[in-house]
Amino acid sequence: MRGSSFLRVGQAGFKSLRLHKLRSMLTMLGMIIGVWAVITLVAIGEGASYDAQEAIKALGANNIIIRSMKPMEDKVQIQGEMQWVSHYGLTNADAARILKTVPGVKRVLPILIHRKNVLHGKRNVDCRLVGTYPHYPSFTQSRIVAGQFVNEIEEARRENSCVLSHDLAKKLFAGENPLMETVTVRGFESWQVFRVKGILEVRTDLEKLPKNSN
Template sequence: MNGFSLIRIIQLGFKSLRLHKLRSGLTMLGMVIGVWAVITLVAIGEGASHDAQEAIKRLGAHNILIRSIEPAEEKSGASSTRNFVSEYGITYHDASRLQATLPGLKRVLPEMVQRRPVYYDRFQQDCQIVGTYPFYPDFTKALVVRGRFLTEFDELHRNNVCVLTESLALRLFGHQDPLESQVRVEDQYFRVIGLLREMSGVEQRPQGNEPEGKPLDSNVYMPLSTLRARFGEMDMDSRAGSFKLERVELTQVRLEFASVDLVEPSIPLIKAAMEKDRKKKDYELIVPLNILNAIKAQRARDTRMLLYIACISLLVGGIGIMNIMLATVTERTREIGVRRALGATRGDIILQFLVETLILCLIGGLAGVGGGWGFAWAREHWFHLTTIVTEWSVLAAFGLSLAVGLVFGLYPARRAAALDPIEALRHS
């Protein structure tokens, strides 16, 4: 068969399929849905995974977080006895030991968080006071939107200065300019020197027992030295029904490493350093790199499963197509006989029916690709959900539909070709 004959056979295939528009359309529908499902599901999954990965990346793959957590035994103790001061968490000593012993460690960012109300004029807001170092924004990818952040100078001199999160400033000051104003925490006044916008969505600073409680963005940042000097390490939890004192030196320590390769081997070292002189487990390690890898592994598993589902749905579509093609062969037995009498070889007949099946599959596949793409676009633009159509899913779906056409088209085509022309001509 030469080139133009193939074109002619394809034209012929279209003609034959047009003869039964509804039947051809419904047969195609199986293929359309299969391919559409593959592309759409992969796109949704890819979008979700992309979002999660972005969030983790913002935490920093170079970083390890160590967080103070209240040990379980103290938690239960606190509920039975009032006025109990629970003492736990990471100490300054831990932080300095980590800094001194860990190889490849670039920076250590300590954070002390205390819950206290903040006042301006008659206005009050419950806030988290975060005592930290000047490189906090650099570390957490937070954005200084106005003024400046804390400096070494502030840290050194324990200056009464603070930086507010953007939304807290709006709630406290309304439309007044917060810069250079004084806010009060207990009996101390602090000068507002800048506004900050927190970027991280996944990372939650420990919020006591109320994970949904105060918004993450009600933060007041001040030099760690200032916070220690003015308020000490005692934090007071006086929510309804309970009164609890906690003594936590450092709420959280972030470690930044010079390269991603150093993160994994450092974990046992950190554990060893922390376990020394420690009787209770009052800290936890958060390794964004591990979470990132876990998400990627999960994604790979999901993708494999999607592919299995896709294969099954395409298989079902393929069986539908084979069924229809077998019916078509029976229905067109006479035509096959005539064509054989007029000089068609078995190969010509096989080709003709195979091409018809392939046309069904390819058009179905194309429509599925178009549908999947359209759906992804609509989801992205109208619902603003990250949806990423991957090239490989399009190729895989399309290739699979082609393969289905070949596999399931071959049997009916061979059956058509195997017909005895005399019998076929006599068929009514």
């Protein structure tokens, strides 16, 4: 008896679907669109989560970034002239003190960032100039794709050696081999020439750092 009741209900349902084909099609289409929308939103959420995890992994899950903030500029007297001079930010002594006194800190990486013009031939690119130490690639999980990074000997001798990001190398050299070539950086008071030691594929999101930071 119960089986025949289910059969009658099923027959009535199929009959209704045949009689109202447009309504049935719209209902089915609505269900398909709803399921597709849910799947799409879940996929977008998973993708955003993956990107965020990769960004954190690139920075280092256990890394803490300390940034200095530029204070109000004060006029100071230098050699009889009134000039604007800023003295602020963390120093190497501060980094050494943090490494020595803060529990759990295993290593530190001082970084100084300035916005400068870099030239090669007739090409002039405004970019971020990053001053740092030889252990920068291992600290930030950045990869050297050509040449090598600045080493401890060059650091001790204060040699004008540099490494270019892959994007900057393309803009300055336009397909040419930049290794052991020179680029010119516009400094505060003069132009300085640097020899290119390598090409770096940067994974750390330096674009989120201030234009002038240390």
